[in-house]
Structures are given as structure tokens and as C-alpha cells.
Amino acid sequence: MSHRSILTEKSPINQFLFKLGFFLYFSKPVLKHIEEFIKGSTQKGYRGKITDIVLLNLTSCHRTTFGKFLSEGVWNTNYAWKALRKFVINIIYRCSRISNLPIFAIYDDTISEKTKPQLKARNPIQEASFHYSHLKGKQVYGHQLLAAMLSCGKKVLPYSIERYKKGKKSKIQMVCNIAETLPTPKGAAYGLCDSWFTNEKIINAHFKRGYHLIGALKTNRIIYPKGYGIQIKQFTQYKVAYRNIF
Template sequence: MFQNLIISDELSINNFFKKLNFDLYLTKPQLRHVESIMNAMISKGYNGKISDVAELASQRHRTSTTRFLSNSNWDETLLSNSLRSQVLDLIWSKSRKTNKPIYFIIDDTISEKTKPSSKAKNVIEKCSFHNSHLKGKIVYGHQILVSLLSCDGLVLPYSIDIYDKDIMSKIEMTQNLINSLPKPENKGYVLCDSWYSCKAIFNSSVEAGYSYIGALKTNRVIYPEGYKRLGIKLNKFATTLKIEDFDLVTVKNQEYYIFNYVGDLKDIKNVAIILSYPKESFQKEGALKTFISLNTSLNPLNILTQYTDRWAIEPFFRDCKSYLGLDGYQVRSERSIKRYLAIMTINYTYCKLYSNESHHFNTGFKLAQNDLKKAKVIWIYNAAASGEPVAKIFEYLKIA
């Protein structure tokens, strides 16, 4: 409603839509709906309530926004694919200019929901029970698989999907995402946590032209000298080593003892595996962390340093849950949820680019939020200066 009064055309949501060719896939009223939802997210830090969109957008009623998400005739995958193409262009351009590697980061999170009663009629679709590592218990909700692309500090979302075990496993979903990538401009790495470190993902990464660096479960079996026939679990092998066998290194201002094993796992040959302890917790119970690299020519410190790029996905989850309603969305149909997640990802990317050179979500979000507030004040001033009755202004602002 107010945005175009103060925000430059280059930074406006309308111009962002034009760059993504959204006018090919949405009618003008549909574009205004998407813009209203995005502005509502930006205006107050969104908690997922559709009523917030109606409150913040003139001539928008809660039911019209609900109908737009659930019944309107448009294809959210076209918007997501257009955004994906733009992200690929930005990341590959960054890699060409800087000669830096491209990282493809994959992880999942849970959007927890309240379990409905047995008598509930309008339940949220695609919800099920999932193991929450964060809470250490089984929770009810959606498990959402996210992938990001990163190069030289620029981190942008590539995909967001609801995991449904009845349709496809997370490993298969991840393989499909890796296979969809173009070959990296320079070097490319797939970065994952230990859940995804398996033969299928290793192979898909190599076939797509990427190396793989990931965490590894400490109960995986290796075959070092003396254990060639039966092998030994990583956590058991670590207890056979002395502190003199380890190197003390610094990664992101933290010191670690690390040991580099080059050899075989049961499902893959000739890999580098790093055994790591925090300096103050050497061989303490539960302190061991292990990491794998398919590229054995990388030195251990390089492997650990590159793995830390995986943590870029944690701020994505935090920001989307805190500001864009990833934890609190209240739409119920599968179609509505997919559309909501698509718009949320579009908005996240918009805020990243709104921050200009910093490419920080929080910076862009606050800049866009402040510009919307300023535009609202300017609109009120202009309306009053032009003789608009105060009652009409109140009505338009929905505070009559």
C-alpha cells in the first residue's frame, strides 16, 4: 500500500517481481496478494497469522488472503523455479568474479504444530511425528528440508520442501536436489550433517561435479592397520590414540585436537576422516566429533574450515522462524502450506538483496521495515495535506 512512496524502484517489491518474471505467472491482483503478504511479514515480524495480512493491507480481508493461498489458480512451483534460476545466476556470478568455491548446504528443521484431537475436522495436512534433535524427543509437525547455495559470504535459499516419507525419503529428495545443480564454476562442495553422510549422497555429489564434506556418525566402522578384517568403530578407535597422535589447530577462534585418518569406510573407499576433540575435552565422553571428505588431498584444517560454512543454514532457520512465520504459520491445506513456504523464501531472498552489499538478512529486513514505516507516515501526511477527511484516513488504515 505505502511502499512505493519512499522505496526506490530498484529496491521495490514490484521491481523484484519483474526481475523474476512473476508477471508471466500471476495476474495483477495475484501479484498484489503476494506483495501484501510480503509487506505484512516485513512490517511487524510475522507470526504466520493470515489476519495480520488483512490488518496491514488495505482492501484485504482475511478470507480473501486465505482463498488466494488455498484456491486461487496459480502455480507456486513456477515462482520457486524462477527464484531458483535467479539464485543460481547470482551465486555462479559471484564464483566467477571471486574464484571462490560454491557450497551446496542441506539440512532439515521441524515446524512444530499442536496435535489435533481425534474429533478435529480441519487438521493441518502433511503433519506427522518426527524426532527433534533440538528437543531430544518426538514432536508433531512438519519436517522441512531446505537447501542453500553459498559463495564468498553470499548465502541464498535454493529450495524448501515438506518431507513426506510416504512419497520420497530425505535421501532421495537430497539426491534430486544435487542432481538439479549445474556444475560449479570453480570448485564445488556439498555440505551436510551426519544424517546425510551415506553412499547415495556421496555418489550423487561426485556425479554432479561436487566433492562432499560432512559430519559423520562416530559409530561408523573404519579399517585402519590392525583392524583390516573386521574394522573398528570410530569412537572405539579414538580411544586407542594418544594425545601425541593429534595436532592442535584453531578453527574459527576455537582450538581442537584433530587426527586425520585416510582409508576406507564400509560403503566407500579412500576417504579422509577427521577425528576431533575440543582442546578442553580431549577423549571425554560424548566430546568426539568426526567429519568426512571425499577429497583426500585437502589438509585436515581445510576440511574443518570448509565444513563450518554449513552453519549458514542455522541463521536461515532462525530468521525464518523469528521473522517470517516458519514456526507459526496457520494455513492448513497442503497447497496453502507449499504456497506460504514459497512466498516466505521469496521474501527472505528479497530482504537479503535489499541489504545491498552486506547481504545480511537482518540488515535488509530492518531497512525494508523502516522504509515501510516512513512510507506510511508520508502517506498519512499527504492524505491530510490534500484534504482527505480524518475519518477516511482512519478507515483506510483500519483504525476507524
């Protein structure tokens, strides 16, 4: 079957979008583009570029058609995420109820690095900027994304993917906002994050939703056992000496 074959109404992708209720809110051209992007992203050789969809013979549309759709298309991404989150929550709830396993909300950020800075690029990418990469240990140019996943057992599903914009909401506030939307657990539930997100605001935001937070802590962080301020590295080093105090 040719890659250019038309997606039928009975295709798995089409049926999934119908199950999410997309057909009630999105026009046929928008649905067609969404289908093409989903199909393209699952093909071997796809590198996350719009040109890959055309080069892999996945569609007869020109590259500029997809670019215009992304930059000028009118469609409600908030509804798309709302529908997807509802779908994900139902699956995770069912998995937790059947398996009696805890629910995990997992957070991490990443940078979609661009090969050329805006001043050198022939076609500058909108709202790209420099961000610190923990993997490379330096500033890199691109878009920074914050992702949240819901997990239970062997199931791990996307719950939120949002681009971090400098000068607007901090990543701490973004995680707190996501935590406010988390489903109320009917059993054990935990938030998982690295040391960047382990702080009082995020801990409290999850506690209000019935989630305990599990996160790494840097050794220079100050904790207050029994009201006494002390760095973690000092607390662990002298825990025997401080036992009578704490």
C-alpha cells in the same frame, strides 16, 4: 505512508517479480497475493501466520481471502522455484567468479511445530503429522521442511524449500534430487550437511555434479578403509595400531 498503500508498478517487490519473469506466467490476483505475503513477512511482529498480515494492517483483504488463495489458488509453484533458482545461480556464479571463492550447497531440515494436535485443533491443518525433533529430543506435531541454500563468500540465498511428506520420498532422496539440479561449478564446490544426510547416496549424487560433500559422521558409523569394515570410534581409537594395515 499507510501500510495499506497500494503496491505500485515501480515498487522494489514488483520490480523483482518482473525480473524473475512472474508477469509472464502468473495472473494479476496471484501476483498481488505474492506481493502481500512478501511485504508481510518482512514486517516487525510477523510470526508466520496469515492473520498477522491482516493484524499488521498490511492489506485490506480479509484473512479468509489469503487462506483460500493458499488452499485453492491456481498458480505454478514449480515455475516460481525454477525462476528463483536461475536468479540465485546467476548471483552465486558471479560472486564465485569475481572472488574466486568456492560454492557451497547447504542442507538442513526443520519442523514448523503446531501448538495443538489435529484432534484438538478447531481448524485442523492439512497433512500435519508427528516428526522427531532433534532440538527437543521428542516427537512434535507439525510440518517438516527441507531447505537448501547456495552460498559463496557472504552471500547465502535460498535454493529449495520442500515439505517432507511421510510415506513418499525420503529426505535422503529429496537431497539427491536437489543435488541433480545444482549448477555445474567452474571451480571448487562443496555440499554441507549434518550427520543425518551423510551417506553414500548423497555423496555420490554430489560427486556426479562436481561437488565434494562435507558432513558430520556419528562415531558408530562403519567405514571401509582398504575394504576393512570398522566403526569410526574404533578406527580413531586404534589408528596407530591399524597404521600398518591401512
